[in-house]
Amino acid sequence: MTEQPEQPTTAAAELAARSLGLAGAVNARDLGGYRTVDGRVLRTGVALRSDGLNRLTEADRAPFAALGIRHVVDLRSLDEVREAGPDKVPGLPVADISAVELSAEPLSVSAPGPDGITLHHLPVFAADFDIYVALRDALADRDPVKQQALLGDGRAAQMMVGLYRWFVTDPVARERFATVLRLLAAPDSPPVLFHCTAGKDRTGWTAALVLTALGVDRATVFEDYLLTNVRSGALVETIVDSFYTRGLMRDPSLLLPLFRADAAYLEAAFAEVEAGWSGFEEFWRSGLGLDDTVLAGLRKNLLGD
Template sequence: MTEQSEAASTAAAEELAARSLGLAGAVNARDLGGYRTADGRVLRTGVALRSDGLHRLTEPDLAVFAALGVRQVVDLRSLDEVREAGPDRVPGLPVADISAVELSDQPLSLSAAGPDGITLHHLPIFAADYDIYVALRDALGERNPARQHALLGEGRAGQVMIGLYRWFVTDALARERFATVLRLLADPDGTPVLFHCTAGKDRTGWTAALLLTALGVDRATVYQDYLLTNVRSAAIIEHIVDSFGTRGLMEDPSLLLPLFRADRDYLAAAFAEVEARWGSFQAFWQDGLGLDEAVLAGLRKNLLGDTGR
C-alpha cells in the first residue's frame, strides 16, 4: 500500500469512527453532523442521526443511546418488518407500549412521561410493488436455483431497487411520510432526532439525502453519505449472504447483493425522478413534499452551526 492510499484509508476509517454512534446492535447508526453546506456552514453533531433498526440494541447499547439525548425516534419500517424483527428498544419507553404503537400500519406516536421524555413515531413507508422483503422471502422459499435466478438474476434485483427509489418520489403517501420526518427535524423543540428503517439504507438513505440537499450540501457529499452504508454494514452483509449459502437456501447467494447494498444508481434514480416530474429540487420541496420556507428555516436553525472557520 502506498503512503497516499494508506493515508486515504486512515482518513476514511477516522471518518467512520467519528460518525459512528457506537451502538453494537445498530452498526449503521451514525451522525450527519460535520457535513459542510455550499455557503460554508457546518451541520451540528448530535442533532440529526440516521440508523438501521434499534431492535437489536444490546444492554450496553441502551446506556450509550440514552447518553445521546435523543428526543424523537422515527421508525420507517413496515408493520411486517416490525412483526418479523421486533420493536425498537428505546430507553425510557416500555417495550410492551412500543409494541402497541409499532404493531399498527398507521402513523402513531408514543411519548414517555415528563417534559424531557423521548417520543417514538411509527411512520411506515411500504411499497407493495417493490417489497424487497417479499422478494427475499420468495427467493429463499423457492430453494430452486433456476427460479431464484429468474427472480433476481440478470439485473432484476437491481431493477426492483431502482423502482423502489422512484416510488419514494412518485407515491403521495411516501412523500408525506418523508416530509413528516423533515418537519420533526425542523421542530424547534424536537431535536435530536434519530430516524431509521431496517438496514438504514433505503428509506433512511433517501430521508438523509433530502435533508442534506435541502440544507445545501453538495450532491457528491450526499452520495458519499449514502454509500457509507456499504462500509458500515459490510461485515453483516457478508455474514448473511454466506449463511444463505452454507444453510443451502441459495446456490448463488450473491444474487441478493443488489438488495442488501447501497448503489449510486438507486439514489440517482430518485433524484432523476424529482427532476423529471418537478424540474428542480426546490419545486419538489414545495409541491412534491408540501414543505415551505418555514420548515427550511427551522432545519437551518436546528441543524446548522457557523462556518467552522
C-alpha cells in the same frame, strides 16, 4: 466469499467519528460535520440515521441514552416489525402498530416524564417494490431456478431502482418523508433519529433530502449514502454467506443488490425529482408540501453559525 462493496472516499477517522458506537446498530451514524456549499457545518448530535434498533444490546443502553434523543422515527413496515421485532428503545413501551400501516398519521408513543423519548411509527413500503417481501420469498423457496427468476439477470437491481423512483412518485411516500423533515425542523424537537431496517434505502433517501435541502453538495450526499457499504459491509457478507451454508440459496450473491447501497439507486430518485419538477426547490414545495418555515426550522436546528 462475497464481492467487496463499493467504497466512498471518506477517511477512516471521519467514519469512526461519525458512528454512534452502537453494537446492535452498526449503521447508526451522525449527519453532523458535513459542510454546506456556503461554508456552514451541520451540528453533531442533532440529526441521526440508523439501521433497525431491534437488535440493540444491553451494552448499548448507556451510549444510546447519552445521545439525548428525543424522537425516534421507525420507517419499517408492519411485516418488518413483526418479523424482526420492535425497536428496543430504553424505557419506551412497545406500541401496537397494526392500525398505522395504512393510516395517514403516524402512531406515536412516548416514555413517561418530561425528558422521555417519543417513538413514531411511520411505515414506508410499496407493494410493488417491497424488498422485505422479495427477500422473504426468495429464502422461503429454496429452488435456485425460482430464485434466479426472481432476482437474477439484473432483476434485483431493477427492483431497487423502481423502489427509489417510487420514493419520489408516490404521494403517500412523499408525505411520510416530509413528516420526518417537519419533525427535524420543529422547535425543540431534535435530537431526532430516523431509521428503517438496514438504514440504507428509506433512511438513505431521508438523509439525502435533509442534506440537499441544507445546501450540501451532491457528491457529499452520495458519499454519506455509500457509507452504508462500509458500516454494514462485514455484516452483509456474514448474512449472505450464511444463506449458502444453511442451504437457503445456491447463489446468495443474487441478494447483494438488495443489501448494498448503489449510487445508481440514489441517482434514480434524483432523476425522478428532475423529471417531475423544475428543480429541488419546486420539489420541496409542491412535491413534499413543505414551505420556507420548515426550511428555516431545519436550518436553525441543524446548521451551526
